[in-house]
Amino acid sequence: MTGGPLLRCALLDDFQGVAATAADWSPLAGRVEVVSFPDHTADEDELVARLAGFDIVVTLRERVPFPGSLLDRLPRLRLLIASGMRNTVIDHAAAERCGVTVCGTASSSTPPVELTWALLLGLARGLVQESAALRAGGPWQQTVGADLHGQRLGLLGLGKIGSKVAQVGLAFGMDVVAWSSNLTKERADEVGVALAPSKEELLATSDFVSVHLALGERTRGLIGAPELALMRSTGYLVNTSRAAIVDQDALLEALHAGRIAGAGIDVFDIEPLPADHPLRTAPRLLATPHLGYVTRANYATYYGEAVEDIIAFLDGSPVRVLG
Structure with missing residues (x-):
């Protein structure tokens, strides 16, 4: 032509x-x-x-x-x-x-493995709060960080991205478990992590939960209010995968109620996020504007x-x- x-x-x-x-x-x-x-x-x-x-x-x-x-x-x-x-x-x-x-x-x-860990570490060590306070001349040391070594990292999905996230978790000395509807013990063994018997058990026992699933009919709304209620009050949720896997309204409610310690989110139901969207002012939230691939x-x-x-x-x- x-x-x-x-x-x-x-x-x-x-x-x-x-x-x-x-x-x-x-x-x-x-x-x-x-x-x-x-x-x-x-x-x-x-x-x-x-x-x-x-x-x-x-x-x-x-x-x-x-x-x-x-x-x-x-x-x-x-x-x-x-x-x-x-x-x-x-x-x-x-x-x-x-x-x-x-x-x-x-x-x-460079899939969003690095950003997943940036969000997880930022949450664990209160980096946003501490940096903002330091720059504003606020109180010295406001937060007490969450340890990674010896803590459980629960991965929803163990594909190309999830398996790389797992490798970093293992390097930190974390106890890494994974679950998805079609994950086999053979695949988990291959990556070097444990296969969680159920999604519910993974959510209830993990200190950090990270989502690495493709969006489909089986995964849409996979994490809703009942699932968030299973998480520990000291637990953190990270989603760099697809927004619709986590029920946004249920997450907002859990954050405001303090049912989980925090969430790190890079994906949203509406993008760009409207200026008046409630996620922009939600407590316990570390959010980035879909930077995983950027x-x-x-x-x-x-x-x-x-x-x-x-x-x-x-x-x-x-x-x-x-x-």
Whole structure:
């Protein structure tokens, strides 16, 4: 696909304004005009108005849904690229019907293992409270930290990410246990952790609980009010996986009531989180704005492979096609 008028490519949700510099876009010079949008919208009418003049759209993960109703209203769109090789919010059948090729990129080269531990350690040692007090000239030493060595780390999920989180926990000298509906003792033994007999037992006996499950019908709402009630009052919950796995209202209630010691959250039901959202002011909460995948290396992969996808599409041989 060469010659003709310049095509236009939209980069969605470029919050930090780094998409244009995270990769080398120069191979597209003279063929594609690249425009980044630093703000987010999921409203269909707003998306139609924003994207109507674009032939190519690059979106991050599953942040912006592309249902058939939206794709039907974007007749100019020919190529949709999403970071990662799995996307459940794109209607692939509708894309095919509309003549839109859907491509992906490699998944995160640095999955949210590091951020999981940043949140867990921040909670355990009261880093936010202590840092804020020190900078404000407040009292010296306000919190008493929770130990990791000898404490139990309960992992919901022991896949690619969960197993790496487990390795760090073992290095800290923690007693690591794991559970998921299809986890086997053989897999747990392979990673070097114990298989919890049930989700309930894991929640009731763990000092720290970390979620590392894919979102599906079996995991949606997996941690609700009854499950949070099982946790120790000194226990901490960390979720860097998918927001819908943990019931947000139940978590808010548990935090306000002091039923658990704290939570570290990187994923939310609504993103970006509205300015007046109750999670912004919830007690005992260490929250980050979905930073699990936001690293230089990951952005270089996402956008670098997006450039490759565009070139391959323009040359008539699409790569990493999703469907």
